[in-house]
Amino acid sequence: MFDPAAFCLERKAAELIERARRFGQTALAPRAARHDRDATFPIESFRDMHPEGLLAICVPEADGGLGASYRTYCLAAAELGRYCGATALSWNMHVCSTLWTGALADELMMTVEERAEHNERRRLHYKRIVGDGAIYSQPFSEGGAAAAGTVAFGTEARPVEGGFRVSGKKIFASLSGAADYYGILCTERGQGGQASRRNTLYLAIPANAEGVSVVGDWDPLGMRATVSRTLLLKDVFVPEDEMLMPRGVYFRAATCWPHMFLTLSPTYMGLGQAAYDFTVRYLRGELPGTPPIKRRMYPTKQIAVADMHVTLEQTKALWFQAISEARANPTKEQVLRAYAAQYTVMENANALAAKAIRTCGGQAMLKNLSLERIYRDSRCGSLMLPWTAEICLDRIGRESLYEAGETDE
Numbered sequence: 001m002f003d004p005a006a007f008c009l010e011r012k013a014a015e016l017i018e019r020a021r022r023f024g025q026t027a028l029a030p031r032a033a034r035h036d037r038d039a040t041f042p043i044e045s046f047r048d049m050h051p052e053g054l055l056a057i058c059v060p061e062a063d064g065g066l067g068a069s070y071r072t073y074c075l076a077a078a079e080l081g082r083y084c085g086a087t088a089l090s091w092n093m094h095v096c097s098t099l100w101t102g103a104l105a106d107e108l109m110m111t112v113e114e115r116a117e118h119n120e121r122r123r124l125h126y127k128r129i130v131g132d133g134a135i136y137s138q139p140f141s142e143g144g145a146a147a148a149g150t151v152a153f154g155t156e157a158r159p160v161e162g163g164f165r166v167s168g169k170k171i172f173a174s175l176s177g178a179a180d181y182y183g184i185l186c187t188e189r190g191q192g193g194q195a196s197r198r199n200t201l202y203l204a205i206p207a208n209a210e211g212v213s214v215v216g217d218w219d220p221l222g223m224r225a226t227v228s229r230t231l232l233l234k235d236v237f238v239p240e241d242e243m244l245m246p247r248g249v250y251f252r253a254a255t256c257w258p259h260m261f262l263t264l265s266p267t268y269m270g271l272g273q274a275a276y277d278f279t280v281r282y283l284r285g286e287l288p289g290t291p292p293i294k295r296r297m298y299p300t301k302q303i304a305v306a307d308m309h310v311t312l313e314q315t316k317a318l319w320f321q322a323i324s325e326a327r328a329n330p331t332k333e334q335v336l337r338a339y340a341a342q343y344t345v346m347e348n349a350n351a352l353a354a355k356a357i358r359t360c361g362g363q364a365m366l367k368n369l370s371l372e373r374i375y376r377d378s379r380c381g382s383l384m385l386p387w388t389a390e391i392c393l394d395r396i397g398r399e400s401l402y403e404a405g406e407t408d409e
């Protein structure tokens with residue numbers, strides 16, 4: 001999708017992105033339709049990711065991982081999204097647990113004590129991923145305003161001897177029933193304390209801990225293979241060592257590193273590319289599984305493809321810039337650009353898929369081909385909190401017109 005020479009990617013990044021593309025073509029593409037149809041989790045693909053190093057793509061090299069940067073991860077994830085949106089989105093949930101604790105945390109201000117504590121604890125998680133192929137997920141959403149970033153998480157952690165007792169409910173918990181650890185956000189609350197986002201804890205809860213259950217069914221429009229059911233936590237004991245970040249550091253990270261919330265977009269960047277790729281191959285009569293009938297000679301098709309190409313190039317250019325400039329404490333313009341990139345990718349992925357269906361025609365949207373799945377999966381992008389398409393527009397408008405703290409009074 002992003003030619004290493006044209007986009008000036010370093011050799012290591014190019015190699016990892018190429019590895020992800022090959023994996024997408026060989027492991028994900030052949031399994032995607034079945035898991036989509038049955039709404040089952042592609043656990044075998046996650047098992048295959050382990051020897052490829054892909055589960056540990058963002059684990060620092062010193063801890064046995066591939067040490068990919070934020071940008072390299074995004075570009076690799078887009079390649080997976082091209083071949084199976086749901087697997088790429090699930091992979092995102094797993095990899096983000098290593099990004100929050102890894103490259104991102106390395107850029108945050110921490111006291112010497114916090115840094116030492118953090119490095120020691122994350123080693124435990126990385127060891128599980130690198131050595132055992134452990135899979136992490138990140139169920140943050142609760143069905144209230146917390147996932148949008150406005151109020152404290154309703155899931156609460158009560159400090160007890162040696163750890164915490166955690167109770168609450170997470171909705172849309174992708175990888176539920178498949179992950180080995182749920183990386184949850186919750187509010188630490190002592191006796192009589194006020195709930196505050198500043199007291200957010202980021203904890204890894206073993207899937208087999210007493211009090212953890214997965215409930216409800218999962219039969220959505222798209223992204224069916226993410227199996228995002230409801231996670232219930234009932235007085236679960238979580239040892240202190242399962243803290244993925246020291247106290248107070250998640251709040252700092254979410255405030256200083258807003259581009260982390262852009263990490264849901266690579267999957268959809270890949271889906272947009274997939275819709276375009278499908279259209280070109282279909283109109284050329286080269287799509288496997290379809291008769292070799294060419295439809296490319298009609299001017300209406302050519303205009304439609306040109307239009308898709310322009311949309312795709314615009315989307316890629318803005319997105320590449322946004323993921324390239326991600327860092328701690330970005331400027332206001334960089335944050336506005338990140339919202340714009342998220343909005344553009346999420347909306348354009350589905351617009352490209354819709355255009356692809358209109359252009360290719362009825363036979364192209366039959367369930368034996370990937371386009372209708374791409375269309376359904378891509379529809380989900382603009383719903384992903386905390387940066388839904390609506391929230392991105394809200395923030396772009398407000399933050400363009402008001403400086404921090406400014407009011408009209």
Ligand SMILES: Cc1cc2nc3c(=O)[nH]c(=O)nc-3n(C[C@H](O)[C@H](O)[C@H](O)COP(=O)(O)OP(=O)(O)OC[C@H]3O[C@@H](n4cnc5c(N)ncnc54)[C@H](O)[C@@H]3O)c2cc1C
Nearest residue numbers: 138139140141143148172174223228380383384385388390
């Ligand atoms: C396929 C899929 C997989 C997912 N996987 C995960 C996962 O692994 N982990 C996880 O934590 N979540 C996950 N989610 C959940 C997702 O991030 C959202 O939390 C979920 O879609 C919210 O649905 P809702 O109906 O409760 O939204 P609501 O909170 O009811 O919001 C509805 C809409 O209102 C708007 N809105 C909401 N709050 C505000 C606000 N404060 N200001 C302005 N507008 C607002 C938004 O545009 C939003 O789309 C997943 C979602 C999907 C579709």
